[in-house]
Amino acid sequence: MSLTEERVEAPVHHFDPDSAWRVHPLVALRDESFGALAYHYGTRRLLFLKSPTLVDLVSSLDRYASATAAMEAIVPAPERPRYCRALARLAASEVIDAR
């Protein structure tokens, strides 16, 4: 059955952690025990956010001046490179976009 069937070629996207980001206005998040489901109503793409911290981070982006500032507030220092890469992937699939 249909789960991840929507495959849209993600545009090549430069992720700048020092600029301001937000959840894309066409994306809905649904909390789950493992993190959240994210659905993009524009690309029709379903993605999985595989940690509650990532869900916190993504949902909080619009309250910080930059993704870096959000990570400093939410993610333990040693984990930040990993989360930065995750944000870059989410930017590439348009789950988050620059504001």
Place this chain on the structure above:
Amino acid sequence: MPAERVPLRRQFTRGLDAPICLTWELTYACNLACVHCLSSSGRRDPGELKPAEARHVIDELAGMKVFYVNIGGGEPMLRPDFFDLVGYAIDRKVGVKFSTNGTRMTAEKARRLSEMDYVDVQVSIDGALASTNDAVRGEGSFAAARAAMDHLAAANFGRFKISVVVTRHNATQLDAFAGMAESYGAQLRLTRFRPSGRGADTWGELHPTADQQRMLYRWLRDHPEVLTGDSFFHLSALGEPLDGLNLCGAGRVVCLIDPVGDVYACPFVIDREFLAGNVRDRGGFAGVWRHSDLFASLREPQSAGACATCGSYDACQGGCMAAKFFTGLPLDGPDPECVFGHGAEALAARPAGVIPPPALGHSKVDARGMPVPVPTPVRFRSPVRV
């Protein structure tokens, strides 16, 4: 790792509080009589959900944050309130993907659909040639589907989908289907033929051969842009997994709501054995999803049974529950189309009487209550390569 592409199979097999998506057959009424119809559609059921009941289901789905619903039938466009329900759903952020045979897709309706956000259309066609298609879907159905595609393209609908059930006779036409999709700027979607509904009667003649299955696997690996609804995960035993979660989501992350509100584990198991409840029950759809005994049992760890000793069980998960059930094979054993031939052996060794009796379902009947003949695949000549 907080990435998004790592399989979440384990969490998903235990079930979620709400389905990720579900199929909703809006009506059993259909103006075609395809020989492989998974829901044995034809006659409208007098107990069909009333418009207000259907809207209540949508309210529930919106409350559960179900992002989208796959609408089918029967032919969903035959429901008089079809556009009302689609509009009601998308207003509540429940996206709609609907399947149609295309017969009711006029230029005006195509324009109307192209103005709606969050609506995807998939037009069913089962042959790249009219002869291949019409032998399965009925005379004139190829022309009707192509006309619907022309209307959608003319209305600038965008990337609609062309939906093909892979059979023995169209498995040689995959490149032609891809070409058809490209010519419309559409997306090709291939799904697996299951022996469900009237498909139980035709599966033996129509399901792809073992060689075709291997060819299909390679073709899908070479064409990752082709959608499959995760339906070919049994082929993942051939090597690198196909795209998708590669699991049976029945009752765990997907389910079916049928036209009378019955909730089944998946669209391919319309049988009492897999009936979880009804949306008209006291707890509504959410109550069925969260508390039905059937779904609870599907969310328990499943036995690999006879497949436990096969090194590929992790890859194929024993295949499709519906395919096993309707061919009379044990659910904890190989899929009838197991790529290593274990299913073919099991089919050959079936004791008499294990195949569930074919349900008449909602197939059209004559004045004596006998099923109206549907086109038989017997008149096929050898498959044509196009």
